[in-house]
Amino acid sequence: MIDKKELENIKKTKSEWEKNCYTPHVKKHAERRKKFENLSWNEIKNLYTPEDIAHIDYIKDIGFPGLYPFLRGIHPNLHRGRLWTFRQFSGFGSAEETNQRYKYLLEHGETGLSVAFDYPTLYGYDTDHPMSRGEFGKCGVAISSLQDMEILFKDIQIDKVTTSMTINGPAAIVWGFYIANAENRGINRRIIGGTIQNDILKEYIAQKSFIFPPEPSMRLIVDTFEFGYKEIPRWNTISISGYHIREAGSTAVQELAFTVGDGIEYVKWAMKRGLKIDDFAPRLSFFFNAHNDFFEEIAKYRAARRIWAKELHKLGAKKSRSLLMRFHTQTAGVSLTAQQPDINITRVTLQALAAVLGGTQSLHTNSMDEALALPSEKAVRIALRTQQIIAEESGVTSTVDPLGGSYYIEWLTDKMEEETYQYWDRVEKLGGVIPAIEKGFYQREIANAAYKYQKEVEEKKRIVVGVNDYQMDEPLDIPILKMDEKGEERQINRLKKFRKDRNKQKYERAIKALRYAAEGNENLMPYILDCVHSYATLGETCQVLRDVFEEYEEPAIY
């Protein structure tokens, strides 16, 4: 905390500066806007000084990297030691095509894999299910069976590289495919590393690829927590995600508040089951968006780390490792423009820089063509190179949390933390996270923010370069990724053969056992793994759970 006398002195000098310097200047040269606001509609002042952070106690509130409350970073030396993982979210068409893309990315210096699944997979349907119509391989790769998973990772060293899988409703089953594939290749399950997203709360809130209602979904997630720390200790059994909340239109503050709030909800459910917080908390991980407002994003990551450490401490966590918020970041897909797509490279660079300055552990940079289609090879290579330039050339990795202590950043970090707690009070009044989802609270908050933002863009209160200003009439000259047209047919034939060739009795026994276990309250992971090893497909396994748990339907509000 700053010395009282010095603070008085600063206040006095500042008011003189305002009177004699700033105000006369602004009278002569009017400012561009009456009010400057960030993307959460917080008003930003012309200048921040020690006065704005006079309440801060450096040791207690900011501290040192690697020490509680971890505001400055989770490791003592952050990116001076290990760089963040270059992890490009990727997947399209069939397992064969995506396998080629992974090899291409690894060849070009990617250091971690991240699987994008297509919609049928995300909903636990096999490629040949009627609801899968038109969606094969469109938004990601189609994985219906253990065999597809084997092809996806063929000739990739999954004992060395870590894999993140964006899968939620059927996460336990797809994780089962990954584990079984490793084991069939002779790799001990205790050494494989990676992440399953497995965050159902944000599916109800924003991303909407849910299958089951909240209660059984939470049960499945706690099952993976328990199985994970006992059996697959290097695996992050959840990636609590703000990314999709933000993409759906939330502000940065909402992203922060809702995501960290979801995290605490998972901890409470696991503790209710009787798991010990220090057993499972070290394997919880997070995933945030990197959007346009540079400083706001940096403040968001810093605030998230501090809030998480404080709250886990309150919940009784003792191990330092339990208090650490480790997170992946992806640049904001929603900020990409279809107009003048090349300029997206610049947007992505700024967003990625914010993520790095905010202390991310892992990063995906979007490709310039993603407002038009899935990325081409060239576009994704440029996106990867953007990370490499930040890492190797910019110098920002030489010191930890270089913006720490900035009057503006620290003020904003505190402000975002304060607003997070205000949101939590509102959620609490609605009965907690799940009741708030069922009442449509989050969904409405996000839709309101999305609409308000859109109106401001249309009224030109906010400028989007190339969209509502600096436009050009130019023919689009971007090569669009073409997928193998035979992929779907090949996949369906393979799936049919897979079902035909398996040991029918073994399969039926495993499916029956899973159904029985799902009706009771045992941990389902061993049963799911039995199904996987008995060559049950994703759709077949998921259907058992659909039968027992039923499906969730959300209220259609806009």
Add this chain to the structure above:
Amino acid sequence: MEKKIRVLVAKPGLDGHDRGAKVVARALRDAGMEVIYTGLHQTAEMVVETAIQEDVDVVGLSLLSGAHMTLFVDVARLMKKKGLDDVLLVGGGIIPEEDISKLHKEGIAGVFGPGTPCEDIVKFIKENVKK
């Protein structure tokens, strides 16, 4: 008083990205139209059935996933089959340039990509509504 334009905003298929659909639904409502939103996970049959039940003037489809060449076309063909020739069909989403003319040919009269101002959609509907 002039009859309000009735619009069905629909999300066909499995795609859960509903930001665009919701923003457009509100913009149409604010422009004085009556808007019915189907919610997620609609089959072509469900969309067309709702369009008939609600006696709408316009059907607006929204899809980010890239499955528009199948799912938009399914709706367009089924609408024709059911004789909804006087219902204006439009759609929006992540749609590459080369698909737009193909969608026009199938009867999706307006196709709107990322960055389209809502007022353009309002204007298009007002100028092209058939009933």
